[in-house]
Amino acid sequence: MSYNLVTDDVLQQLQAIVGTDGVSTAVSELNLHAADMSSHPPHLGEVVVWPTTAAQVAGVLRLANEQRIPVTPWGVGSSLEGNPIPLYGGIVLSTGRMQAIVAVHVDDFQVTVQPGIGYKDLNKKLAVYGLFFPPDPGANATIGGMLANNAAGIRTVKYGASKDNVLRMEVALADGRLIHVGSRSIKQSSGYDLLHLFVGSEGTLGVITQATLKLTPIPALMSAVAASFADVETAVAAVVAIKGTGLDLAALDFIDASTAAMLAQENGVDLPAQPTLLMEFHATHAETIQLGLDMVREICDEMGATRVYATADPTERQRIWHARHQTYETKLRLNPGISWMPMDVAVPISAYPALVAYAEQEMQAQDVSGFLIGHAGDGNMHFTLAYQDEDAHRRVKAVNAAVICKAVDLGGTATGEHGVGIGKAPLMPYEHGAALDVMRQIKQTLDPNGILNPGKIFA
Amino acid sequence: MSYNLVTDDVLQQLQAIVGTDGVSTAVSELNLHAADMSSHPPHLGEVVVWPTTAAQVAGVLRLANEQRIPVTPWGVGSSLEGNPIPLYGGIVLSTGRMQAIVAVHVDDFQVTVQPGIGYKDLNKKLAVYGLFFPPDPGANATIGGMLANNAAGIRTVKYGASKDNVLRMEVALADGRLIHVGSRSIKQSSGYDLLHLFVGSEGTLGVITQATLKLTPIPALMSAVAASFADVETAVAAVVAIKGTGLDLAALDFIDASTAAMLAQENGVDLPAQPTLLMEFHATHAETIQLGLDMVREICDEMGATRVYATADPTERQRIWHARHQTYETKLRLNPGISWMPMDVAVPISAYPALVAYAEQEMQAQDVSGFLIGHAGDGNMHFTLAYQDEDAHRRVKAVNAAVICKAVDLGGTATGEHGVGIGKAPLMPYEHGAALDVMRQIKQTLDPNGILNPGKIFA
Numbered sequence: 001m002s003y004n005l006v007t008d009d010v011l012q013q014l015q016a017i018v019g020t021d022g023v024s025t026a027v028s029e030l031n032l033h034a035a036d037m038s039s040h041p042p043h044l045g046e047v048v049v050w051p052t053t054a055a056q057v058a059g060v061l062r063l064a065n066e067q068r069i070p071v072t073p074w075g076v077g078s079s080l081e082g083n084p085i086p087l088y089g090g091i092v093l094s095t096g097r098m099q100a101i102v103a104v105h106v107d108d109f110q111v112t113v114q115p116g117i118g119y120k121d122l123n124k125k126l127a128v129y130g131l132f133f134p135p136d137p138g139a140n141a142t143i144g145g146m147l148a149n150n151a152a153g154i155r156t157v158k159y160g161a162s163k164d165n166v167l168r169m170e171v172a173l174a175d176g177r178l179i180h181v182g183s184r185s186i187k188q189s190s191g192y193d194l195l196h197l198f199v200g201s202e203g204t205l206g207v208i209t210q211a212t213l214k215l216t217p218i219p220a221l222m223s224a225v226a227a228s229f230a231d232v233e234t235a236v237a238a239v240v241a242i243k244g245t246g247l248d249l250a251a252l253d254f255i256d257a258s259t260a261a262m263l264a265q266e267n268g269v270d271l272p273a274q275p276t277l278l279m280e281f282h283a284t285h286a287e288t289i290q291l292g293l294d295m296v297r298e299i300c301d302e303m304g305a306t307r308v309y310a311t312a313d314p315t316e317r318q319r320i321w322h323a324r325h326q327t328y329e330t331k332l333r334l335n336p337g338i339s340w341m342p343m344d345v346a347v348p349i350s351a352y353p354a355l356v357a358y359a360e361q362e363m364q365a366q367d368v369s370g371f372l373i374g375h376a377g378d379g380n381m382h383f384t385l386a387y388q389d390e391d392a393h394r395r396v397k398a399v400n401a402a403v404i405c406k407a408v409d410l411g412g413t414a415t416g417e418h419g420v421g422i423g424k425a426p427l428m429p430y431e432h433g434a435a436l437d438v439m440r441q442i443k444q445t446l447d448p449n450g451i452l453n454p455g456k457i458f459a
Numbered sequence: 460m461s462y463n464l465v466t467d468d469v470l471q472q473l474q475a476i477v478g479t480d481g482v483s484t485a486v487s488e489l490n491l492h493a494a495d496m497s498s499h500p501p502h503l504g505e506v507v508v509w510p511t512t513a514a515q516v517a518g519v520l521r522l523a524n525e526q527r528i529p530v531t532p533w534g535v536g537s538s539l540e541g542n543p544i545p546l547y548g549g550i551v552l553s554t555g556r557m558q559a560i561v562a563v564h565v566d567d568f569q570v571t572v573q574p575g576i577g578y579k580d581l582n583k584k585l586a587v588y589g590l591f592f593p594p595d596p597g598a599n600a601t602i603g604g605m606l607a608n609n610a611a612g613i614r615t616v617k618y619g620a621s622k623d624n625v626l627r628m629e630v631a632l633a634d635g636r637l638i639h640v641g642s643r644s645i646k647q648s649s650g651y652d653l654l655h656l657f658v659g660s661e662g663t664l665g666v667i668t669q670a671t672l673k674l675t676p677i678p679a680l681m682s683a684v685a686a687s688f689a690d691v692e693t694a695v696a697a698v699v700a701i702k703g704t705g706l707d708l709a710a711l712d713f714i715d716a717s718t719a720a721m722l723a724q725e726n727g728v729d730l731p732a733q734p735t736l737l738m739e740f741h742a743t744h745a746e747t748i749q750l751g752l753d754m755v756r757e758i759c760d761e762m763g764a765t766r767v768y769a770t771a772d773p774t775e776r777q778r779i780w781h782a783r784h785q786t787y788e789t790k791l792r793l794n795p796g797i798s799w800m801p802m803d804v805a806v807p808i809s810a811y812p813a814l815v816a817y818a819e820q821e822m823q824a825q826d827v828s829g830f831l832i833g834h835a836g837d838g839n840m841h842f843t844l845a846y847q848d849e850d851a852h853r854r855v856k857a858v859n860a861a862v863i864c865k866a867v868d869l870g871g872t873a874t875g876e877h878g879v880g881i882g883k884a885p886l887m888p889y890e891h892g893a894a895l896d897v898m899r900q901i902k903q904t905l906d907p908n909g910i911l912n913p914g915k916i917f918a
Contacts, residue, residue: 107699107809150648161646164623179894184870185805187620187837189609189659189878190890191916192898196655200648217705240566246676246743284705287746346644350566378646411643419648431649435638438905439651445904446897457650 001450004068006046017059022050033092040082040422045092052097054209062176072453073203075145081421087455095144112212115144131215134159138325144208150200152417157377158250163199170210174447203453205446219282223289224317227300228274228307235275236353238303239376243349251280252377267323338386341396345407346380346416359383359403366395380416425459460909463527465505476518481509492551499541499881504551511556513668521635531912532662534604540880546914554603571671574603590674593618597784603667609659611876616836617709622658629669633906662912664905678741682748683776686759687733687766694734695812697762698835702808710739711836726782797845800855804866805839805875818842818862825854839875884918
């Protein structure tokens with residue numbers, strides 16, 4: 001693909017579409033939209049635009065398509081695989097001025113929103129209805145970004161990923177068409193499932209301009225459990241045992257000994273410095289919670305847990321999960337000068353012990369250190385690897401590639417929730433084989449000029 | 460599209476691919492593969508083939524694509540919208556000899572199967588592991604057919620539709636390529652979601668040759684509730700109230716007074732001849748079941764139920780649901796000479812009363828009778844309309860079209876679980892608008908010669 005630069009004439013046309021105050025070429029703005037939370041190097045776009053309506057988004061895309069200018073959609077830049085970096089320059093399309101709640105469908109447990117609203121901000125506003133949008137990637141990601149990356153988080157084990165919590169979307173296509181996909185009915189078998197084709201396509205097939213989300217009643221009761229184990233292997237084996245009961249946990253996370261120590265020291269969470277499973281239960285009745293807690297305690301004791309700590313106290317529970325959510329940021333803050341590569345492989349749960357053992361072996365072989373945290377209940381593990389220089393970066397990348405291939409060999413995937421972005425694009429042929437050709441065919445069909453978020457998903 | 464006939468040369472090539480005993484042009488076989496359970500008229504294919512492997516399926520498609528011969532995939536013909544009728548003749552590709560269980564992944568709650576196995580047969584074989592595949596459309600549909608139509612049923616309100624219970628598939632494309640889509644990891648954000656593009660595509664984009672399904676532990680305890688109401692409106696209002704509690708019901712079905720009377724008379728189910736909600740709870744503990752039952756009883760009483768009957772007795776529970784599953788067949792048997800058109804609209808739950816009221820009004824206006832049953836908890840309603848002659852058939856079709864448009868206007872869909880098939884294809888532009896063009900583009904990309912199940916989804 002070859003692209004054209006953003007000329008003065010194009011800038012004027014952009015201003016005509018989104019208004020004068022919706023277009024900026026200021027270096028400060030370009031810098032603010034050049035990098036996400038990953039270790040991928042920043043790259044500057046040529047212009048940032050802030051549309052406020054779906055029609056404006058469609059207008060920007062139509063113009064860019066005619067002029068062969070790349071368009072990279074931008075939420076808040078909280079992604080972890082370079083997904084919103086404008087690798088080929090061009091237009092950065094920010095959804096920052098599309099934060100409206102369009103409608104709350106209380107009786108249907110649904111909300112319709114513009115894509116730029118943060119999921120935490122949304123949940124604050126929904127609390128008055130006793131409802132919430134369950135996927136929680138941690139950072140205050142936008143709904144548009146979460147859907148584009150099919151983001152997930154600690155509660156996905158019970159409530160599903162972003163793709164499981166969206167019913168209908170409005171999408172602007174590369175050629176400026178606006179389409180509606182999905183249905184507000186929770187069941188639909190009507191033609192091709194375009195909804196899920198656009199979810200997780202990382203802005204390479206279209207730009208989400210509106211979404212109707214499935215909401216869940218805020219649980220009446222929640223409790224947290226922290227179970228500590230002498231070693232990683234035992235903790236991971238306990239995950240498989242707990243999953244095997246069919247217990248409906250709302251979270252089942254793993255943190256390694258160093259992370260447990262950090263949470264104890266930095267956040268005042270009462271945890272020994274041991275590999276630990278963090279769990280959560282949601283229920284409408286105290287009896288149900290207690291039955292689940294008893295069952296988990298029994299299994300953890302049987303598996304040789306060194307300590308099982310349970311709390312139904314809301315403050316304590318929130319302290320644990322807030323600390324868990326801040327793990328990555330805390331590591332960054334405590335280790336100035338060190339860079340981190342967060343991995344994101346996922347496997348069938350039975351393969352989890354083998355994956356962890358392999359990763360530890362590869363880290364040792366490459367003399368790489370890091371920490372392990374993950375959504376163990378989903379088989380999703382974030383090995384997070386440290387590096388300080390180019391040589392270490394090379395070795396970290398080698399571990400990453402080896403572990404991804406191993407995850408695929410074990411029946412899993414290169415990415416459970418961060419998306420492909422820049423970093424995992426080279427490994428897509430290994431994971432998808434001939435199916436990657438079909439993805440390319442669809443990309444070519446819907447975006448023949450390749451203007452949408454180029455350089456992502458496909459290497 | 461123009462197609463070629465199946466010549467002797469093509470027959471010989473088919474025999475070379477699937478073996479001599481895997482090809483038949485006998486009129487008896489063509490007749491057995493000419494119609495499904497719908498009222499759409501039968502149409503004969505020219506040849507039936509029974510491949511046994513994915514490679515053979517791919518070989519048949521490659522040949523058909525080269526020769527421009529239509530291929531219509533066939534499970535057991537239990538669908539309800541003409542989905543597997545070989546409208547343009549050509550090859551009927553039966554999965555009847557692909558019924559193997561390839562692997563049971565017990566620790567992962569997964570099973571990998573060939574597409575021709577019936578879901579009831581599968582569940583019988585899985586019982587020994589304490590696991591089951593939850594979607595249950597009623598008839599012993601094949602897994603391949605269920606996935607191709609995104610079939611659902613009475614337990615979808617808790618466990619989801621077919622699309623929610625599949626993780627990975629092998630698919631043969633029109634040009635003979637074999638691809639793998641999805642992942643055995645329960646989380647995946649890796650490239651485009653081709654899995655859900657093929658699920659529900661009704662054999663128009665590819666033929667599913669293998670699938671890994673998500674299984675669920677067989678619930679330790681189940682109970683059934685039948686709540687009777689004086690009129691349809693009150694019953695339907697109770698559905699909205701029950702849904703509003705957030706209670707995790709495993710089934711929430713509606714049957715009208717005539718159906719309740721039929722179940723009482725034909726199946727010995729203890730029900731008054733009144734509009735009735737049939738519910739089911741699944742749980743690991745008796746306490747949890749009782750809490751749910753109490754809550755439902757309270758709501759139904761408040762809403763003016765005339766009788767609320769609850770049972771945890773397995774025989775009685777099974778009698779109720781078996782009878783419910785047999786409703787359509789029983790109606791057919793008891794009313795010889797009458798034809799039925801089963802509708803399948805679905806709406807957001809808050810719109811359910813409006814939909815029912817509108818349908819009853821349209822039925823009255825067109826002087827059409829029928830019965831109402833549906834998966835009320837999903838907002839999915841099967842108005843089933845009776846006709847005996849061509850004029851009545853025309854009026855029934857008019858009601859169908861009007862109710863579908865109303866469902867779409869109310870934020871719903873033309874089909875909750877039966878698929879588009881032949882009958883709903885003309886209404887796809889109304890439901891999908893410009894998104895239908897995108898579906899056509901994808902169809903054109905993956906099946907440029909239009910050989911796969913022509914005449915379905917697109918009018």
